[in-house]
Amino acid sequence: xxxxxxxxxxxxxxxxxxxxxxxxxxxxxxxxxxxxxxxxxxxxxxxxxxxxxxxxxxxxxxxxxxxxxxxxxxxxxxxxxxxxxxxxxxxxxxxxxxxxxxxxxxxxxxxxxxxxxxxxxxxxxxxxxxxxxxxxxxxxxxxxxxxxxxxxxxxxxxxxxxxxxxxxxxxxxxxxxxxxxxxxxxxxxxxxxxxxxxxxxxxxxxxxxxxxxxxxxxxxxxxxxxxxxxxxxxxxxxxxxxxxxxxxxxxxxxxxxxxxxxxxxxxxxxxxxxxxxxxxxxxxxxxxxxxxxxxxxxxxxxxxxxxxxxxxxxxxxxxxxxxxxxxxxxxxxxxxxxxxxxxxxxxxxxxxxxxxxxxxxxxxxxxxxxxxxxxxxxxxxxxxxxxxxxxxxxxxxxxxxxxxxxxxxxxx
Numbered sequence: 001x002x003x004x005x006x007x008x009x010x011x012x013x014x015x016x017x018x019x020x021x022x023x024x025x026x027x028x029x030x031x032x033x034x035x036x037x038x039x040x041x042x043x044x045x046x047x048x049x050x051x052x053x054x055x056x057x058x059x060x061x062x063x064x065x066x067x068x069x070x071x072x073x074x075x076x077x078x079x080x081x082x083x084x085x086x087x088x089x090x091x092x093x094x095x096x097x098x099x100x101x102x103x104x105x106x107x108x109x110x111x112x113x114x115x116x117x118x119x120x121x122x123x124x125x126x127x128x129x130x131x132x133x134x135x136x137x138x139x140x141x142x143x144x145x146x147x148x149x150x151x152x153x154x155x156x157x158x159x160x161x162x163x164x165x166x167x168x169x170x171x172x173x174x175x176x177x178x179x180x181x182x183x184x185x186x187x188x189x190x191x192x193x194x195x196x197x198x199x200x201x202x203x204x205x206x207x208x209x210x211x212x213x214x215x216x217x218x219x220x221x222x223x224x225x226x227x228x229x230x231x232x233x234x235x236x237x238x239x240x241x242x243x244x245x246x247x248x249x250x251x252x253x254x255x256x257x258x259x260x261x262x263x264x265x266x267x268x269x270x271x272x273x274x275x276x277x278x279x280x281x282x283x284x285x286x287x288x289x290x291x292x293x294x295x296x297x298x299x300x301x302x303x304x305x306x307x308x309x310x311x312x313x314x315x316x317x318x319x320x321x322x323x324x325x326x327x328x329x330x331x332x333x334x335x336x337x338x339x340x341x342x343x344x345x346x347x348x349x350x351x352x353x354x355x356x357x358x359x360x361x362x363x364x365x366x367x368x369x370x371x372x373x374x375x376x377x378x379x380x381x382x383x384x385x386x387x388x389x390x391x392x393x394x395x396x397x398x399x400x401x402x403x404x405x406x407x408x409x410x411x412x
Contacts, residue, residue: 010058010059010064010067010089010090010091011040011056011057011058011059011067011089011090011091012037012056012057012058012067012070012071012087012088012089013054013055013056013086013087013088013089013090014028014054014055014056014057014070014071014074014085014086014087015052015053015054015055015085015086015087015088016028016051016052016053016054016055016074016077016078016083016084016085017050017051017052017053017083017084017085018050018051018078018081018082018083018084019049019050019051019082019083020046020049020050020051021081024051024053024081024083025044025053027077027080027081028053028055028074028077029055031070031073031074031076031077032055032057032070032073032074034069034073035066035067035069035070035073036060036066037057037058037059037060037066037067037070038057038058038060039055039056039057040056040057040058041054041055041056042054042055042056043132051083057070067089071087071089074087075087100128100149100150100151100152101147101148101149101175101176101177102128102147102148102149102151102152102153102156102173102174102175102176103145103146103147103148103173103174103175103176103180103389104119104123104145104146104148104156104160104171104172104173105136105143105144105145105146105171105172105173105174105386105387105389106119106143106144106146106164106169106170106171107137107141107142107143107169107170107171107376107378107383107386107387108141108142108167108168108169108170109140109141109142109378110142111141111142111143111144111169112167112168112169114167115164115167115168115169116144118163118164118166118167119146119160119163119164119169119171120146122156122159122160122163123146123148123151123156123160126151126155126156126159127150127151128148128149128150128151128155128156129148129149129150130146130147130148131147131148131149132146132147133145133146133147134147136386136389136390136391136392137383137386137391137392138392139392139410140257140258140378140380140382140383140410141378141380141383141386143383143386143392145386145389147176153173153174153175156173157173157373157374160173161173161373161374161375165375165377170374170375170376170377170378171374172358172360172373172374172387173373173374174358174387180388180389182335182336182339183269183270183271183272183333183335183339184266184269184271184272184335184339184340184341184388185271185272185273185274185326185329185330185333185335185339185340185341186266186271186272186273186274186340186341186343186384187273187274187275187276187322187325187326187329187340187341187342187343187352187356188273188274188275188276188342188343188344189275189276189277189322189343189344189345189346189349189362190275190276190277190279190284190298191277191278191279192345192346192363193256193343193344193345193349193362193363193381194255194256194259194275194381195253195254195255195256195259195287196254196255196256197252197253197254199249199253199279199280199283199284200213200217200231200234200235200279201213201214202249202252202253203238203241203245203249203280204234204237204238206241206245206248206249207237207238207240207241207245209237209238212237213234213237216230216233216234217230217234226318227278227316227318227319227348228316228318231278231299231312231316231318232311232312232316235301235308235310235311235312236310236311237310238301238308238310239307239308239309239310240307240308240310241307241308242306242307242308243303243306243307243308245308246280246282246283246301249283250283250286250287253283253287255287256379256380256381257379257380257381257382258380258381258382258383258412259291259381259382259412260291260412261381261382261385261395261399261409261412262381262382262384262385263291263292263293264291264292264399264412265382265385265390265395265398266385267292268398269390272295272329272333272335273292273293273294273295274293274295274296274297274325274326274329275288275293275295275296275297275298276296276297276298276317276321276322276325276326276352277296277297277298277299277317278298278299278316278317278318278322278348279298279299280298280299280300280301281296281298281299281300281301282300282301284296284298285298295329297317297321297322297325298317299312299314299316299317300312300313300314301313318348319347319348319349319350319351320351322344322348322349322351322352323351323352323354323355325352326340326342326352326355326356327355336357337355337356337357338357339357340355340356340357340358341356341357341358341359341360341384341388342355342356342358342359342360343360343362343381343384344359344360344361344362344364344368345361345362345363345364345365345368346364346365346367346368347365347367347368349364349368350367350368350371353368353371353372353373354371356373358373358374358387359371359372359373359374360372360373360374360375360376360384360387361374361375361376362375362376362381362384363376363377363378363379374387382395395409396409
């Protein structure tokens with residue numbers, strides 16, 4: 001057993017484990033009380049009725065004798081409770097381990113042991129340490145949060161994303177600290193992100209020009225047209241449609257699973273939510289209002305005498321326009337860019353994904369995944385909450401207070 005000479009640096013780690021029951025924590029701390037030690041750290045967890053309680057205490061005015069007596073008392077408590085105990089003497093923690101603290105969130109549906117092993121190995125290989133692990137969700141994905149130290153976000157963010165993806169998992173790496181407690185701005189793309197549809201395709205279907213619009217889209221994806229040119233060409237094919245077609249298209253739109261839960265939870269926290277889209281305000285704004293989203297940047301279809309003219313009015317919201325919108329919202333709400341989250345799936349989301357404090361590629365195309373800080377490859381938009389350290393239990397508890405059952409919560 002290792003001993004050190006400076007009493008003020010001396011510590012004793014007590015680890016108690018066994019079948020959980022009421023009174024274990026009380027019994028241990030009552031036993032430690034008479035020995036004049038002081039508590040430095042405590043961790044307790046119960047998994048399927050199995051308790052692990054770790055207590056780190058330091059020497060007080062009784063020095064080494066107090067710690068020795070505390071260890072003996074802890075052993076006696078364990079014997080009385082028919083539990084296992086380990087006691088370990090050592091020195092106080094190195095202050096360097098408190099630097100470069102990070103949060104790593106790993107998601108999977110299902111989450112495979114190999115993904116956790118690969119992530120843990122990479123952190124260790126880069127000189128980091130995993131100090132704590134907690135589960136933050138079991139539905140609709142399994143999500144774990146590692147609290148680590150000794151390595152910076154920049155050192156491991158990209159390598160972790162890459163190694164986890166080989167095992168079917170998604171990873172996000174963020175700095176620990178007060179920023180995780182502050183207000184966030186969450187900016188989302190709409191088509192194939194916030195909703196499951198492409199609005200221009202729904203409008204083209206109403207106009208009977210679906211094939212023509214699809215052909216223009218293919219040319220744009222091949223790099224033959226930029227976004228603005230392709231948008232104007234596609235909108236021109238809608239000329240003559242009666243304005244009431246917009247309401248029919250709105251009714252056809254399908255929200256991405258988890259979109260309501262995400263917005264409901266962020267609104268409860270007082271966070272700002274914005275939708276930015278290369279689609280159309282007439283379709284998006286009513287959907288946003290229904291979900292409590294007040295900020296929308298999208299394109300505006302020109303209407304004359306109750307019919308679409310085949311033109312858009314005002315500036316086109318393209319790739320640069322989305323980034324400009326994110327920066328503008330952050331400035332208006334006085335939220336630092338490092339506390340912004342952008343979510344998108346396509347090439348015209350790249351600029352805002354790069355600009356945001358955390359860029360999330362949601363079921364995205366390769367170009368978007370290549371620049372994003374992390375990817376989410378499960379079809380549940382509320383999984384973004386877990387990357388922010390918000391647990392499934394907290395979401396469902398808040399829903400329950402508002403009369404929303406777990407079943408309703410999980411369907412929205």
